Amino acid sequence: MDVKFNNRDPVYIQVIRHFKEKIATGGYEPGQEIPSRRELANNLKINPNTAQRAYKEMEEEGLIFTEGNLPSRITNDPEVIRNVRKELILEAVHSFVASVQSINVPLEEALHLVKENYQRNKNEQEESL
């Protein structure tokens, strides 16, 4: 597990973000067991209280759940997982739109470039496999 943290955003929020990405991309499967708070702190080299905070928030958001004394697990709720994916996509689109608008690129041209670029990246990824 390797996460590059920045210094200015709360670490617990960056941890949650990391989990959301893994959930959205299938890196974590529904119902999969996740590390204990202590293990997570140790793996990511973060303060154990921060790991605890991230897990508490994720539990409240329904991203993970804990039954009794068993290890915590990723949610099985497809609705929650769909929403995580949607949230990440919207976030990416939002920042894309903001940066395209700031340099005055017309929508048509931007979309054309997006398609072209997307296809090229995909082809390169497939070739490298």
Next chain:
Amino acid sequence: MIEVKDVTKKFGRKPVLKGVSFTANKGEITCLIGINGVGKTTILNAIMNLTPLNSGEILIDGERINKHSYEKIAFIPDAITMLPNMKISDAMRFMADYYQCWNQKRADEMIGFFKLNPNDRISTLSKGNTAKVNMLLGLAMDVNYILMDEPFSGIDIFSREQIADVFTSHLVEDRGVIITTHEINDIEHLIDKAVLLNEGVVLKEFNAEEIRESEGKSVIDVMREVYLK
């Protein structure tokens, strides 16, 4: 909780601590930050009851420090206090004889954690391994609070990483830790609280996650504001 309340200390006529106040909670890592000579080590010595105060008081779990305080707190100095010709195992035996709160099981575990050889003599250890032995001798005590004086200074990067790993491991558990440092880079994400000191006064005391959340600032941003204004 350790409460340092308006503590003043003079060496001769020279004031070293000029009304220092801060708190350090159990289950948290509190970091005293400041350049060398601002009184960090003096504060740790004062908490250990090793130096008489001119005024102010220090409370451990609500009780004024007294001659039994050492059963609640371990002090890890920045230099080893064991004799050079002792083996690591001798040093551990010495601690076991001297302190009732010595936990041999945790000590053995830490030998493995740090990959130390108990038969090595103190005099033959690298700086990094000396720091690890120091760490071991303090952390193996069953105490509520651990004070560490500059645990990261002057040692190689891999030893620093191993020592940083201690903070996220069960070896610290829910104990309270106070560490002093003049360099925060390595451990910015490890600490709960920062106490910024300058010339014997506390300039600012804050929780690192809270300041990121409420002001979007890193610990270093805050230090820059406080020290360079």
